[in-house]
Amino acid sequence: MSQVLEDSGRRWAALRTAPRRTVVAELLLCALVASFGLIPLLLVRPDRPVLAVLEALWATLLVAARRYRPVVAVLGVSPLLVGHNIWTLAAVALVVLSATRRIAPTRRAWQVVGAACAAVAPLTVVRVAPRWEDLPVELAGNAVSVVLLLLLPALAGTLLGRRRLLVNLLRERNSYLEQARSLSVSTARLEERNRIAGEMHDLLGHRLSLISVHAGALELAAGRQAPPLAGQAELLRTTAGTAMEELREILGVLRHTEPADGSVSDRGTRADITALVTESRRTGGAIELDWSVADSAVLGDRTRQAIHRVVREGLTNVLKHASGASTRVEVRSAGGGTEVSVTNGVPRTDGHSQGGTRSGLAGLQERISLLGGAFEAGAVPGGGFRVAAWLPPHTPTPAQEHTRAYVPVPAGTAAGQKGQPGQGGSRSPLSDEILTWPRVLGAGCAAVLVVLPTVGYLVFLLLAASLG
Structure with missing residues (x-):
């Protein structure tokens, strides 16, 4: 019970934090499905109008639930396949196609689809119970609907789900390679800065130390022999000391260390x-x-x-x-x-x-x-x-000036279940044999080809209902 409540709370939080564009699109889609299922009933009166209206509303709820409750949405389309409102069949294909691509792994998606298909047979028997002579025709018709409105959209949805995983894996690999490149550049830059700092310390530091020592001796000598020049000698000594302090500060910057207290403040x-x-x-x-x-x-x-x-x-x-x-x-x-x-x-x-x-x-x-x-x-x-x-x-901070924050693209729901790939960058890139764009594009094209018979079947049914 606690697991169910926790899952419900998590889904409700995801719904509240969804982008505004997504919420608006979902509301418009639900309104379109409701209109498509209800408005034709005013023109072509069904045998049981109350059931037809309830089926239209049920289809609207399934469309709304397909993103956050995909399993429930797929199982809920079975009554629509044997219902009295033929205009809701378009919503069946949409729900199955969209929900199955969100169910992982693929085996679980097919198990849910199989349960939905199995539920169609007893629902058909219940519907034609008073008219047993029509049972073979109804079973045959519903079997065709199951194939074209359940199985084919489920096949397209699983193909798109696999495509989604491939895209997420590509993003993860790109994230890993980008972070590896950034680390290599940072390491090379740090080594070069350390080398420059070492050269500056060895060359300039020695010369400035000599200037400071000789300027101190000159100041003492000028104080005894030429007092008017003592101020200039003191200025030379203090300037050399200041130059040495500034050199140490620059060396600290080159070596990525914090400057001494008070040197910059x-x-x-x-x-x-x-x-x-x-x-x-x-x-x-x-x-x-x-x-x-x-x-x-x-x-x-x-x-x-x-x-x-x-x-x-x-x-x-x-x-x-x-x-x-x-x-x-x-x-x-x-x-x-x-x-x-x-x-x-x-x-x-x-x-x-x-x-x-x-x-x-x-x-x-x-x-x-x-x-x-x-x-x-x-x-x-x-x-x-x-x-x-x-x-x-x-003014911007040094980190904002010299670095560019790289936020890898998080993996999808299914891919992110194991270790949250794409966020830490600690995993090695996957094989190029798996992550190829032809496979990604091929999955999308195959999904489009699979649903073409479904689209033709829906067009035929809706035209027949309109002419009838």
Whole structure:
């Protein structure tokens, strides 16, 4: 009893969660079957109108139950084969064809169909009990109806059911291969990133360590012998230390490890941008900062990191190509997001800039576009240069940027009974001898050919009823 209640609850939940399109299609189909079984009774009055109306309503219920109670639906078509309403025979073929493709395994479907066929004989005897002389004719006619309206649609339904399994197996195999390919690509990418991280650590790490050590010695010597140069030596040492920390951060990103605590959380804040501007002023530049973003504004880590990168790239370009030029750094709220810009004027003296490769600007543009923002860089009227970016209020996470979630197509009801194939991707792909599209298409074509005699028989019966 508890199993029945549990099964009923599960089916009711599936019915409630069915797509709206499916529900609308089922309601329209039930209304069409009811109309097809009732409206002709107004034109051609049957011998027993009450039974004919009940049969039409019963056919409508079977059509509605064929998706969630296929066994009951197949067994319930037997009374319609011996009934008084000939217009419901079209619903018989529809119910059998649709229900048998949902019954698994195929042997069970044929057992249900056999039980429905066996029930036709006693029902025929009950119907013609007062007229025994008509029994042979009725049995022969119902036998033909059983073959054409039960057996042939059941054969087509089982073929379509097997086709459904093949399609699900194809989807499962495609899911497995796609996940295997994705894992191979991820593994190869991780190995390459680790190799690059190792090369960067071995080459750059050693050089930056030497620069930091010599800058420290130079700072001590300058403090004793040339105090005016001590500040520049200290700047060189702190810059080398900062470069080393940033190198470690980049290596951590390449190796897919989490950055150290506080290495990213302070990036892009007002204090961080102020420190960048102050550090650049120590080189002799006239740099102003205009920070108008409210302190209560919530900026994501990636937004703040992008602000840091834009400001740092802009100030670096000023120091390289327009040393001494007046510069203005602005960070403000605009358009629901955050706008950051670095604008410099014409340098006071002719510099010795040899130009650049614009690789830093290209990298910035790619970073901002990944965050869904806008980036521009170019000359301003009257001389000078401007680097600006607009960042949206919410930026995607790194996982959303660099990965694509792959959701394999779940297997069908029958195929999903063993291990839920197509969801875990842990099963090996099945043999190509089984999973072939010609077999899938052949099952569908065979099912269509099987039901052609059924369609012809129904057309003949309905035309005879209309003319009679």
